[in-house]
Amino acid sequence: MRVRMTVNGRPETVDGAWEGESLLYVLRERVGLPGSKNACEQGECGSCTVYLDGVPVCACLVAAGQAEGRDVRTVEGLAGDEGLHPLQEAFVEAGAVQCGFCTPGLLVQAHDLIERVGEPSDAEIREALAGNLCRCTGYEKILDAVRLAAARRKDEAR
Amino acid sequence: MDFLRPTTWEEALAAKAALPEAVPIQGGTDVMVEINFDVRRPVALLDLSAVAGLSGWEVAADGRLRVGAAVPYARIITELGDRLPGLAQASRTVGSPQIRNRASVGGNLGAASPAGDSHPPLLASEAVIEVESAARGVRMIPAAEFYLGVKRSALEPDELIRAFWASPASGPQYFSKVGTRNAMVIAVCSFAIALHPERRTAGTGVGSAAPTPRRATEAEEFLAAELDWSGASALDPALARRFGELAAGAASPIDDVRGTAEYRRHAVAVMARRTLGWAWDDYRERAAA
Ligand SMILES: Cc1cc2nc3c(=O)[nH]c(=O)nc-3n(C[C@H](O)[C@H](O)[C@H](O)COP(=O)(O)OP(=O)(O)OC[C@H]3O[C@@H](n4cnc5c(N)ncnc54)[C@H](O)[C@@H]3O)c2cc1C
Ligand code: FES
Ligand code: FES
Numbered sequence: 001m002r003v004r005m006t007v008n009g010r011p012e013t014v015d016g017a018w019e020g021e022s023l024l025y026v027l028r029e030r031v032g033l034p035g036s037k038n039a040c041e042q043g044e045c046g047s048c049t050v051y052l053d054g055v056p057v058c059a060c061l062v063a064a065g066q067a068e069g070r071d072v073r074t075v076e077g078l079a080g081d082e083g084l085h086p087l088q089e090a091f092v093e094a095g096a097v098q099c100g101f102c103t104p105g106l107l108v109q110a111h112d113l114i115e116r117v118g119e120p121s122d123a124e125i126r127e128a129l130a131g132n133l134c135r136c137t138g139y140e141k142i143l144d145a146v147r148l149a150a151a152r153r154k155d156e157a158r
Numbered sequence: 159m160d161f162l163r164p165t166t167w168e169e170a171l172a173a174k175a176a177l178p179e180a181v182p183i184q185g186g187t188d189v190m191v192e193i194n195f196d197v198r199r200p201v202a203l204l205d206l207s208a209v210a211g212l213s214g215w216e217v218a219a220d221g222r223l224r225v226g227a228a229v230p231y232a233r234i235i236t237e238l239g240d241r242l243p244g245l246a247q248a249s250r251t252v253g254s255p256q257i258r259n260r261a262s263v264g265g266n267l268g269a270a271s272p273a274g275d276s277h278p279p280l281l282a283s284e285a286v287i288e289v290e291s292a293a294r295g296v297r298m299i300p301a302a303e304f305y306l307g308v309k310r311s312a313l314e315p316d317e318l319i320r321a322f323w324a325s326p327a328s329g330p331q332y333f334s335k336v337g338t339r340n341a342m343v344i345a346v347c348s349f350a351i352a353l354h355p356e357r358r359t360a361g362t363g364v365g366s367a368a369p370t371p372r373r374a375t376e377a378e379e380f381l382a383a384e385l386d387w388s389g390a391s392a393l394d395p396a397l398a399r400r401f402g403e404l405a406a407g408a409a410s411p412i413d414d415v416r417g418t419a420e421y422r423r424h425a426v427a428v429m430a431r432r433t434l435g436w437a438w439d440d441y442r443e444r445a446a447a
Contacts, residue, residue, distance in 0.1 A: 019159040041194040130341035131254020
């Protein structure tokens with residue numbers, strides 16, 4: 001079937017999608033955006049997190065056809081023309097990336113947190129990231145990265 | 159596989175009537191897992207996410223809330239947390255933020271898992287499920303009559319769930335759930351309580367401790383008769399213990415990977431006692447205020 005949607009601000013038309021396939025598959029295999037990762041396909045790991053109409057969701061649990069006419073933003077859509085998004089910079093600086101498999105999902109999820117809650121508490125950060133698994137870092141550096149990004153955002157706002 | 163995408167409720171009902179085997183999909187958090195793992199290969203998916211009205215809620219003329227089947231947990235928490243506190247507490251324990259952004263009470267009802275977290279608070283608050291078919295119109299099914307067996311409900315093959323109805327809380331409501339960690343946990347067992355001060359009665363719901371979610375009717379009757387509804391006295395520990403025993407008596411749990419039947423019975427008793435304690439503290443505070 002055909003699915004039309006906007007991905008990172010660009011209109012995309014995908015032909016030949018199987019009716020049972022996920023938005024994650026469409027993004028990775030048909031649109032050519034492999035940033036969103038496929039690790040569990042059952043909503044447990046968060047590595048496939050993307051924005052759907054501005055709300056972070058597991059792309060592996062969205063049927064391709066449910067994205068029809070909608071707006072999708074993936075990790076590839078976070079960086080701007082001037083380079084990495086400050087949150088991405090913070091991940092690099094804090095050492096929050098090891099193998100990197102969890103990173104795209106964490107970035108989208110943490111991006112949503114920082115946009116919604118300017119200065120999240122530690123409890124809020126943990127709660128927001130509860131659906132994103134990382135097998136490498138032990139999470140501490142990820143928390144550091146989110147705190148760093150939130151603090152810089154606050155300074156900039158001054 | 160077909161992918162059907164109605165945009166109105168009438169079209170959705172017509173599509174379900176024409177092809178009763180079509181599997182409705184809303185948040186997809188149950189359906190897509192089954193498709194991704196090849197557990198299910200439906201002839202068609204009936205996508206309800208474009209149906210207007212299904213993801214909204216309203217206050218009906220009689221003061222009750224009518225909440226569309228597709229309203230996700232995240233919005234139950236933010237928009238209805240004050241009026242449906244028991245359901246909102248249960249919603250906060252579902253999956254993760256990403257899951258709560260998609261998963262809906264309608265989908266929880268459609269799946270009718272004994273472990274579904276919305277069921278105990280729906281039972282405790284005496285919610286009514288609005289279902290509809292093109293052929294027979296609307297049926298209003300009390301939650302207590304909705305669950306028929308493990309993953310079986312009163313929904314007919316040509317019917318769809320439109321909404322659930324519930325009165326805004328008139329008294330304290332609490333939910334408790336036992337699991338291995340704070341996020342992403344299927345309930346080992348769960349319990350919900352709602353006090354209805356205007357009627358001097360209590361509602362309960364026991365989750366994941368029987369083939370279906372169910373009310374603990376004897377425990378409810380015990381509270382109605384024995385609680386000091388004037389709110390003058392603190393909760394008698396013996397009364398709370400007895401309430402726990404009666405709640406556990408309503409369970410008929412099994413041994414499985416998540417826990418033994420014996421553990422579940424014990425945990426239901428503890429949760430019933432604790433939630434009653436929390437509810438009673440609230441009740442007295444309100445009575446004193
Ligand atoms: C990682 C993860 C964690 C989870 N954690 C929890 C948890 O903690 N607690 C919990 O209770 N559940 C949990 N679930 C299960 C699931 O999220 C819930 O059951 C949810 O409420 C389903 O809603 P949905 O909108 O996604 O349903 P869908 O997947 O879209 O549908 C679920 C079922 O309902 C049917 N259906 C949907 N809408 C209708 C309708 N309008 N009329 C008739 N039938 C309909 C579908 O055909 C299907 O059988 C989890 C799932 C995942 C993937
Ligand atoms: S791949 Fe989607 S949550 Fe793991
Ligand atoms: S960096 Fe390897 S899984 Fe997180």
